[in-house]
Amino acid sequence: MDPAGATPRDGAADDVPISLPPEPPEVLTVLLVEDDDADALLVTDLLSRAGVRADMHRARRVTEALAILDDVRVDCLLLDLGLPDAVGLGALERVVAHVDGLPDPPAVVVLTGDAAAGAGAKAVAVGADDYLVKGEVDGDRLARALRYATLRRRSAVQQLALYRSEVRAAETMRLERALLPEAVVRDERISLMVGYLPGGNGLLGGDFFDAVERPDGSLMIVVGDVAGHGPDEAALGAAMRTAWRTLVLSGTHPGDILPLMERVLLPERQGPEVFVTLCQVVVTADRAAMDVYLAGHPLPLLVTRTDHGPRCTELTDAGRGRALGIPASGSWEASRVALPGSWTVVLFTDGLVEAKVTVDDDGSPTVPDARGRMPRLGVDGLRAVVAAELARGSHDVVPRVLRRVRTLHGGPLADDAALLLAGWDADGDAGPAERTSTLADSTEWDRA
Template identity: 40%
Template sequence: MPRPYGPGGRGQRPGLPPGERLRVLLVEDDEGDAFLVGELLAETNAPIDLVVAASLNEARQRIAGVDCVLLDLGLPDAQGLDGLRAVLGMSSGAAVCVLTGRSDEHLGIGAVAEGAQDYLVKGQVDGVLLARALRYAVERKRADENTRKLREVELRQEESARLERGLLPQPLMDTDQVAVHTFYRPGRHDAAIGGDFYDVVQTAADRVDLIVGDVCGHGVDEAALGVELRVAWRALVLAGVPDDEVIPAVEQVLMSERPAREIFATVTTVRLDLAANRATVRLAGHPPPLLLSGGRVDPVPAPNGLLLGVRPRRPVAFDLEFDADDWSLLLYTDGLIDGRIDGGEERLDVPGLSTLVAEASGVPLPELPGHLVGRAEEFNGGPLADDVAMLLVSRGTGR
């Protein structure tokens, strides 16, 4: 009568798809025991393909594509848990069951603590339970892998949420002379963050500074760099650094922190002088703000400087005089205007966005940014590919 093997106490039924064939690598130097395992599985007609290796070195050559490793803890080139650790290191995707003798059952318990899915005690059950134990080990390994991957996704989401808080701060202002409405949407619609950023800082009763920026790219690395640039800009503004020196200093941060030399950024900054009812606009490779006033929508004709990180140069300041106390400025990133029109090659661009804003004269200001994205997506025939960030600052009704 064949000598049975038995599971180490984990008797749940496996839930693998019925009939799925498993590839099992038996690492056993005793030819008789290896033959016995094969006979036990053959008797049950279990859908298991058995491969045998007589040593760890041989197992290393045969482990590719294996679903489960059945490991004897007494091998010529590894003893006890050292052999298990070696197998775990070479079989990240395979389940591992260990074989122990009756007097060494404590090793099986230790093996499970080390990362094995189960242990089998020689001489206790038949081939049916052996096959069941192997299939259960594979199921448990897959469940563990799914749990690990789910946790990795959760950790990435938590990381994204932290970065999002850095990218999308609350405006630091307490004046009621102007109202600020914000909007943000990442280009990757399965993500929470991208490379665009914005910020608003009030440094005096009648002075408010704004920035909208875009780091090329859409991932976590670009988002992290965007956070650094935003925080650097806020710190420089709050520290009272002269206006002409702020963007060059932000560019220095970009050039020292970017992961590759080809990474660049664009920004628009606006300093509002509320007492004089005017603004100073600086562009660095960024599309111009739109001025909404007196029933008109016009791009601010500020000269555009070079991209940040390409060739350092101070952007030229442009003073914008407001003709009335009733106006709005829309700052945005190019993801809003890069969408196509009716599936063709023509892009929405600044003139198209100006038209959309003019057509939305009845839309309440807090809803205008979201409305513009919706309209841009209608023209694009689907979601916009790039990140979109917007700041809408208004004095009076702004329409």
């Protein structure tokens, strides 16, 4: 309203994006901040005569009003500007500052005796949704002001939530690009299939992976996992992945990369309890062997061909070093593993092996143990899933493995899961190998 009490917005449909019925469908919760008992009684009477169903709360001071706002969800706050503990726009500023910090902020309508020119504009500039002058409003005008102010505030809150959602989506896309990079591998005979399955809330966590072919022809692969789950862990995972690629591209010796990554981690992490597990694999240029570096991470799997189909084994002879960021002694030494003519190495994060098995292969519910706990998939279970899916062919094998693990779990996994399959085929006439990158979508799978 303007200072004279006119309400140019009362009939302005352009300002109200939602078509309102004559009567609100719900009871409005109204907080009246007014120290004068007669004026408070008049406001209550005006709303009652206008047919407004209102759950009225009363405060005589700003401090009392702020305490009520912390305990009661209010749709609209009617504020007098002449109160015992605050006068003029100072009262409005205190209320608006508090309201803006609430999860569901109410509309703020000033109801005061000040009809000075420009007072309404100043109040709106400070943060009021409307400005009414006592003695110049009847019940219908007051009711319309409350309804419209409440709906305008709700619309603004929805628009803010939409904007924040769009910002989060854009940030997620940036994290996806950082966590799911395009591999730098020139050798077309190297197959590289990667996938990421977010945990239960659908947001990316701190799992990361990468692959780079060095100038000498050797292939370096990494899979890592930041302890915890959330945007901070995702950002740290992206930073660790970028640090790893930078070190590889700069020609750093593989044995020096993990100590340097720990030096990157320590000042970047949010607290001393945050650590990173990591598996780094270096495949020689002739593809006949690989060096495995472990930092508290699950051992990789090796898939080889047999007359009976793919055989998937765990590299149990690889040494295991401590996780990055753990305050303990120890270093990270390479374990040399001989490779056959054709092979596939499988790197993964623990979100896969920690999955619970709630149903068996034919869909029957799994029986919990004596303590009521469901069995975990474990490394043996993952080996069986990978071998079974590779037996059906390599096309889309990563999403098939992720989907199968999720099905056995009975729904979204509790933790993120990253999976990387890198392979070499000794048949030089096989043509370009398969390259895929998948951000699996549990929500879409739920609707399938």
